[in-house]
Amino acid sequence: MASDPTVIPVTGESPASNYDVVIGNGLLDRLPAMLGERVHRVLVIHPRALRATGDTVRDELAAAGLTAVTAEIPDAEEGKHIQVASFCWQVLGQNDFTRSDAIVAVGGGAVTDLAGFVAATWLRGIKVVHIPTSLLGMVDAAVGGKTAINTAEGKNLVGAFHPPAGVLADLDALGTLPKNELLSGMAEVIKCGFIADPAILDLVEANPEAVADGASDVVRELVERSIAVKAGIVSTDLREAGRREYLNYGHTLGHSIELAERYQWRHGAAVSVGLVFAAELGRMVGRLDDATADRHKAILTSLGLPVTYRKDRWSALLDGMRRDKKSRGDLLRFVVLDGLAKPSMLEVPDTSLLFAAYQEIASEPQGGIRLSL
Numbered sequence: 029m030a031s032d033p034t035v036i037p038v039t040g041e042s043p044a045s046n047y048d049v050v051i052g053n054g055l056l057d058r059l060p061a062m063l064g065e066r067v068h069r070v071l072v073i074h075p076r077a078l079r080a081t082g083d084t085v086r087d088e089l090a091a092a093g094l095t096a097v098t099a100e101i102p103d104a105e106e107g108k109h110i111q112v113a114s115f116c117w118q119v120l121g122q123n124d125f126t127r128s129d130a131i132v133a134v135g136g137g138a139v140t141d142l143a144g145f146v147a148a149t150w151l152r153g154i155k156v157v158h159i160p161t162s163l164l165g166m167v168d169a170a171v172g173g174k175t176a177i178n179t180a181e182g183k184n185l186v187g188a189f190h191p192p193a194g195v196l197a198d199l200d201a202l203g204t205l206p207k208n209e210l211l212s213g214m215a216e217v218i219k220c221g222f223i224a225d226p227a228i229l230d231l232v233e234a235n236p237e238a239v240a241d242g243a244s245d246v247v248r249e250l251v252e253r254s255i256a257v258k259a260g261i262v263s264t265d266l267r268e269a270g271r272r273e274y275l276n277y278g279h280t281l282g283h284s285i286e287l288a289e290r291y292q293w294r295h296g297a298a299v300s301v302g303l304v305f306a307a308e309l310g311r312m313v314g315r316l317d318d319a320t321a322d323r324h325k326a327i328l329t330s331l332g333l334p335v336t337y338r339k340d341r342w343s344a345l346l347d348g349m350r351r352d353k354k355s356r357g358d359l360l361r362f363v364v365l366d367g368l369a370k371p372s373m374l375e376v377p378d379t380s381l382l383f384a385a386y387q388e389i390a391s392e393p394q395g396g397i398r399l400s401l
């Protein structure tokens with residue numbers, strides 16, 4: 029039997045921008061109240077693959093007396109494109125959307141990133157509510173207000189901070205999520221374990237089978253703990269002036285792998301390799317103990333997530349990492365651990381250190397195929 033929803037509050041930059049992340053089963057009846065009384069028109073943005081869910085959300089809004097239209101966008105990273113944003117702006121314009129209207133994003137992290145970006149830019153900012161349907165969307169992308177599209181030069185290079193008015197994480201959605209997508213989301217869950225909440229790591233290690241079952245109580249606890257980590261950080265540093273950078277653990281190399289793979293790797297798979305790389309960096313500079321460094325590879329491997337990448341791609345990866353948002357001029361910056369749940373920043377003026385750490389995770393080219401998740 030489904031238990032009561034859990035509500036995790038997120039503090040915004042002003043009291044009016046505080047919002048809730050609600051975690052539970054079937055939560056759609058809460059959507060009209062989350063949108064608020066002033067909203068009359070709603071654009072529901074969903075990927076082609078989730079048309080039925082998008083239609084259900086539209087019908088729920090219509091039943092509540094709102095004017096609801098849908099915009100169907102390409103699936104996954106193909107949706108995070110300027111032409112897709114432009115298509116959504118066109119739909120908003122043709123339907124006379126005003127500043128008191130809203131967008132509802134229904135889908136994985138790619139959809140919440142794109143829809144959030146459209147909401148941030150239409151009339152310089154309208155309300156958005158996220159209904160994440162993937163594990164990764166629930167534990168990470170829908171929370172915290174980072175929105176983004178990709179460009180030819182790299183991942184998430186254009187975007188805005190635009191927090192949602194609320195998030196409805198309906199765990200029932202995980203029932204149809206393919207297993208590789210569930211595991212991709214687990215990479216971000218494990219990231220939260222290493223940077224802030226080691227109980228997450230203990231839970232994953234103790235329950236390998238339950239972790240792969242989206243309906244398990246273990247997955248619910250992992251979702252709640254991960255959202256609590258993210259909510260705690262973004263509540264104090266929305267615009268990434270400081271500790272929000274820790275949420276980027278594993279992403280400097282991870283995003284570069286996604287670009288090198290033309291977005292054919294799942295985000296979490298690329299982050300998984302990036303986490304092991306960051307652990308090796310931390311170990312090499314003498315900050316991270318061997319046991320915690322080794323734990324990265326062990327826990328990610330136990331889930332079937334990749335922990336190595338092609339050695340012939342180093343130069344392209346380095347180019348990609350230079351465009352990471354944590355870079356400052358020619359200086360590359362990485363999140364590393366000084367110990368379990370002790371994230372810190374490492375400035376790397378000399379790329380030979382990065383190359384040395386990369387040797388620890390480099391594989392023959394065929395490794396990339398085996399690990400594409």
Ligand SMILES: NC(=O)c1ccc[n+]([C@@H]2O[C@H](COP(=O)([O-])OP(=O)(O)OC[C@H]3O[C@@H](n4cnc5c(N)ncnc54)[C@H](O)[C@@H]3O)[C@@H](O)[C@H]2O)c1
Nearest residue numbers: 077104136137138161162164165168169174201204205295
């Ligand atoms: N804004 C942030 O803070 C943040 C955080 C983490 C990741 N991200 C971004 O999120 C994206 C990754 O998110 P993702 O892993 O959810 O990818 P995704 O949105 O591409 O979804 C993955 C796949 O799962 C399918 N899917 C989603 N929900 C489903 C369901 N319930 N049933 C069946 N299929 C379903 C989607 O259609 C898609 O094919 C990346 O673009 C990443 O950069 C953003």
Ligand SMILES: O=C(O)C(=O)C[C@@H](O)[C@H](O)[C@H](O)COP(=O)(O)O
Nearest residue numbers: 168172174183184272275276279353
């Ligand atoms: O919320 C954050 O901050 C994060 O860094 C979370 C990451 O998991 C996420 O992938 C994010 O989109 C990366 O952001 P970027 O600033 O490196 O584009």
Ligand SMILES: [Zn+2]
Nearest residue numbers: 168216279299
């Ligand atoms: Zn991420």
